[in-house]
Amino acid sequence: MTREASPLDPNPKEVVRLIGVAKEYGEVGALAPVDLSVMAGEAVVLVGHNGSGKSTLLSIIAGMLEPSEGTVLVHGQPPDSIYARERRSWLPDTPVLYDDLSVREHMEYTIRMHGGQGDEPIIDDLIERLGLANRQDDLPSQFSRGLRQKAAAAVALVRPFTLLLVDEPFVGLDVAGREALLGLLEESRKGGATVLVATHDPAVIQRFKRGLVLDDGHVVHDGTAESLHAYLSADVTHGEA
Amino acid sequence: MVRGSTLRVLEKRISRHSPLGDGTPPALQRKGELDGALAEADPNLCAEAMDQMRGARRRRRIGDVAWGDLAYRVYTTALACLVFAVFASGWVGDSELTQSSASSVKEFGPIWAGLFVAVSILLGVRSGTRAGPIALESADVFHLLLAPISRSRVLRRPAVGVVGYGIATGVAVGALVGSLCSQRLPGNTFEWMLSGALFGGATATLAFGAALITASRRIARPWLEIVAWLLVGCSVMSLVGYLPFAPLSLLGQVLFWPLSFDALPIVLIVLSIALAVIGLMNIGGLSIELAQRRTRLVGQLRFAVTQQDLRSVLLLRKQLASERPRGKSRFSRIPRGFGGRFPVFTRDLQSIGRWPWVRVLRVFVLGLGAALCLFGAWSGTTPLILLAGVCTYVAALDAIEPLAQEVDHPMMLSSYPEPAGLILQRHLVVPVLVMILISTSGLALIWVLHPSVNVLAIGAITVLTASLTAVAGASISVVSESSVDVGDAAMMPPEVTGPRVVIRTLWPPLLAVIGGTPILVAQRAMRIGNDPIPPALTLALPILVLAGIVFMWVKYREDLHRTMSEAMGAKT
Numbered sequence: 050m051t052r053e054a055s056p057l058d059p060n061p062k063e064v065v066r067l068i069g070v071a072k073e074y075g076e077v078g079a080l081a082p083v084d085l086s087v088m089a090g091e092a093v094v095l096v097g098h099n100g101s102g103k104s105t106l107l108s109i110i111a112g113m114l115e116p117s118e119g120t121v122l123v124h125g126q127p128p129d130s131i132y133a134r135e136r137r138s139w140l141p142d143t144p145v146l147y148d149d150l151s152v153r154e155h156m157e158y159t160i161r162m163h164g165g166q167g168d169e170p171i172i173d174d175l176i177e178r179l180g181l182a183n184r185q186d187d188l189p190s191q192f193s194r195g196l197r198q199k200a201a202a203a204v205a206l207v208r209p210f211t212l213l214l215v216d217e218p219f220v221g222l223d224v225a226g227r228e229a230l231l232g233l234l235e236e237s238r239k240g241g242a243t244v245l246v247a248t249h250d251p252a253v254i255q256r257f258k259r260g261l262v263l264d265d266g267h268v269v270h271d272g273t274a275e276s277l278h279a280y281l282s283a284d285v286t287h288g289e290a
Numbered sequence: 291m292v293r294g295s296t297l298r299v300l301e302k303r304i305s306r307h308s309p310l311g312d313g314t315p316p317a318l319q320r321k322g323e324l325d326g327a328l329a330e331a332d333p334n335l336c337a338e339a340m341d342q343m344r345g346a347r348r349r350r351r352i353g354d355v356a357w358g359d360l361a362y363r364v365y366t367t368a369l370a371c372l373v374f375a376v377f378a379s380g381w382v383g384d385s386e387l388t389q390s391s392a393s394s395v396k397e398f399g400p401i402w403a404g405l406f407v408a409v410s411i412l413l414g415v416r417s418g419t420r421a422g423p424i425a426l427e428s429a430d431v432f433h434l435l436l437a438p439i440s441r442s443r444v445l446r447r448p449a450v451g452v453v454g455y456g457i458a459t460g461v462a463v464g465a466l467v468g469s470l471c472s473q474r475l476p477g478n479t480f481e482w483m484l485s486g487a488l489f490g491g492a493t494a495t496l497a498f499g500a501a502l503i504t505a506s507r508r509i510a511r512p513w514l515e516i517v518a519w520l521l522v523g524c525s526v527m528s529l530v531g532y533l534p535f536a537p538l539s540l541l542g543q544v545l546f547w548p549l550s551f552d553a554l555p556i557v558l559i560v561l562s563i564a565l566a567v568i569g570l571m572n573i574g575g576l577s578i579e580l581a582q583r584r585t586r587l588v589g590q591l592r593f594a595v596t597q598q599d600l601r602s603v604l605l606l607r608k609q610l611a612s613e614r615p616r617g618k619s620r621f622s623r624i625p626r627g628f629g630g631r632f633p634v635f636t637r638d639l640q641s642i643g644r645w646p647w648v649r650v651l652r653v654f655v656l657g658l659g660a661a662l663c664l665f666g667a668w669s670g671t672t673p674l675i676l677l678a679g680v681c682t683y684v685a686a687l688d689a690i691e692p693l694a695q696e697v698d699h700p701m702m703l704s705s706y707p708e709p710a711g712l713i714l715q716r717h718l719v720v721p722v723l724v725m726i727l728i729s730t731s732g733l734a735l736i737w738v739l740h741p742s743v744n745v746l747a748i749g750a751i752t753v754l755t756a757s758l759t760a761v762a763g764a765s766i767s768v769v770s771e772s773s774v775d776v777g778d779a780a781m782m783p784p785e786v787t788g789p790r791v792v793i794r795t796l797w798p799p800l801l802a803v804i805g806g807t808p809i810l811v812a813q814r815a816m817r818i819g820n821d822p823i824p825p826a827l828t829l830a831l832p833i834l835v836l837a838g839i840v841f842m843w844v845k846y847r848e849d850l851h852r853t854m855s856e857a858m859g860a861k862t
Contacts, residue, residue: 076617112436113436113578113579113582115577115578131333131440132438134437134438137436139432139436141432145432145433146429147347147427147429147433149347149350150343150347154343154346158340158342159433159437161335161336161339161342162336162339162340162343162437162438162439163331163437163438164331164332164335164336167339204433
């Protein structure tokens with residue numbers, strides 16, 4: 050007797066699976082029931098106005114928020130499982146760093162807490178690419194917003210991952226930092242990682258092959274970059290009318 | 291060159307876990323861990339890295355400690371504890387209780403102590419529902435709880451630290467209580483201190499154990515809350531004589547072991563330790579969402595405390611307790627005409643009507659507590675009047691929320707077509723009515739327990755004075771947080787600023803304490819055989835005048851400040 054396929058059965062190539070995931074804060078609904086599937090190697094951009102649910106959606110996939118209802122799977126596992134935690138990296142919109150560890154120490158300890166040795170060449174590479182070479186031994190508490198964002202990006206990218214979640218990564222970054230981070234995200238995707246980015250930046254949106262539009266917690270559009278562009282243009286025109 | 295090497299390194303690291311290679315996910319090896327599947331990286335090595343990071347941070351913190359400052363803080367804390375112990379000792383007195391009083395303590399003491407334990411457990415469970423008692427650093431939540439390390443291992447050390455500190459505090463406070471008991475009850479001081487320390491330690495262990503088990507989410511929270519409320523209910527029923535025995539009275543017996551020793555409570559002490567150990571073992575089930583929220587709020591709360599910003603402390607405390615106002619007011623059917631004629635009164639009524647049930651319950655419990663304390667003071671335990679004042683003051687801080695909201699929005703206040711002081715003063719009406727209602731419920735409780743004309747008459751006088759002074763004290767606390775007063779403080783010499791801070795902190799609750807003093811003069815009059823009502827009335831009059839002065843100060847505060855500033859400007 051063979052078992053019928055369940056919607057919860059993991060697809061080997063499916064990195065993120067959301068089945069009827071909703072989030073409420075008290076009486077306020079932040080995310081309506083969302084069904085979503087993101088395959089390995091996909092680069093997805095989340096677009097929407099403030100309060101549309103982008104950060105909530107990413108935080109749920111990151112395991113930082115618990116859905117009020119529905120099921121979340123990362124590589125077929127619950128998002129708070131060790132399996133998912135080892136494979137998922139999360140760069141939030143507000144950098145979270147220890148005040149008493151330097152940028153380099155952050156990277157070394159992070160890499161070691163994910164099974165590395167702490168002396169990998171990627172540390173120097175990322176420091177160089179993100180323009181942190183002169184500040185690598187300084188404490189993040191002495192940094193500006195942009196530098197803290199760069200440090201947080203370095204910490205998020207230094208560890209191994211197959212899923213990268215990024216929330217408004219370009220806030221406070223200078224042009225060089227922005228380009229460096231965009232390049233790193235692109236390289237991560239080329240390397241086989243799945244990348245989900247929430248942003249308002251139109252220049253960033255066009256670099257992604259798949260786009261999701263959220264509006265008041267609902268996914269109102271899910272399609273290719275071209276269809277996203279057409280959708281956003283129509284939405285702006287409609288808004289102006 | 292660098293770009294190419296980064297790409298290669300990234301590709302190599304990503305492909306380590308990528309399911310793209312042969313199309314199959316990495317093999318999962320179940321290890322029976324609560325967290326789920328086994329990570330590919332060696333979990334022990336990952337955890338060791340975490341331990342080394344913590345060690346490095348700890349060494350750095352110790353290296354940064356200013357030992358002179360630390361020694362001074364320890365010295366001042368020890369001195370404050372000593373002063374408190376001496377004062378408490380003076381309040382309690384040193385004359386041994388009569389035989390009948392001692393037997394009453396022996397009978398009811400364990401029940402009261404059991405009630406205290408039950409309330410501590412309830413508070414522990416409530417704290418656990420909000421991811422208490424641990425308050426992690428936000429970076430710990432982000433970097434450690436999201437790392438592939440067993441969460442039990444990540445959380446165990448901070449949890450042990452918090453529980454250990456709590457138990458040590460419980461032991462110290464328990465020993466002090468035991469020492470105070472020894473002054474009036476028969477028995478050796480050392481025995482009393484030992485039993486007090488055991489009781490305090492066991493109570494703290496139970497409370498923290500309950501919090502940890504609730505936070506670990508191994509048992510559904512509603513069940514734990516029901517059990518905690520049942521324990522409180524049993525103790526209350528036992529206290530009023532409706533139940534012959536309450537389970538936690540058994541632990542209460544530990545505090546009174548010098549009066550009569552029974553080995554059975556040792557079972558509860560062992561149980562409390564087991565509960566804490568179970569909680570510590572299962573702490574990995576902590577909700578990361580709640581932990582993150584708690585971390586943020588506790589951080590802000592600590593900062594507000596260091597800034598002596600009472601208003602922020604209260605707001606953050608409510609957020610921490612997830613106290614959200616109701617969407618719809620309970621008084622939504624107020625006629626529009628009434629609202630138009632009395633806008634401030636109506637706005638305040640709607641604010642009170644949006645109180646969540648937990649706040650309604652809290653202010654009534656505080657009112658009943660204050661009434662019981664005042665009755666205790668009436669019966670001869672004078673220091674209880676301080677506790678009564680604190681209870682009414684805290685309840686009034688809740689009742690005065692609409693005024694506080696107005697003070698929080700000075701731009702909106704200044705945009706109204708009426709003087710700001712007048713509007714602030716009008717905001718006092720509803721809080722006074724609320725406090726009178728709460729105090730009257732307390733009086734009703736006391737009258738049910740001891741129905742007599744004197745209780746009713748003295749109680750009615752005290753309801754009025756206590757309600758008005760509590761609101762007066764709370765209004766000083768709330769209104770004097772505003773920019774007018776902060777600006778004044780900046781102009782003052784440092785010699786004045788220190789005492790000003792002390793007075794500003796102590797004066798409002800002291801005012802609330804003054805509201806209960808008619809009870810004391812009535813009791814003195816009764817003791818010498820006089821009618822207690824006239825002296826209570828005589829004292830009530832100046833107290834009412836005092837509250838009236840505060841209410842006028844709320845109205846004319848800004849005018850007074852302006853006049854003083856102009857006078858000082860003219861002088862210079």
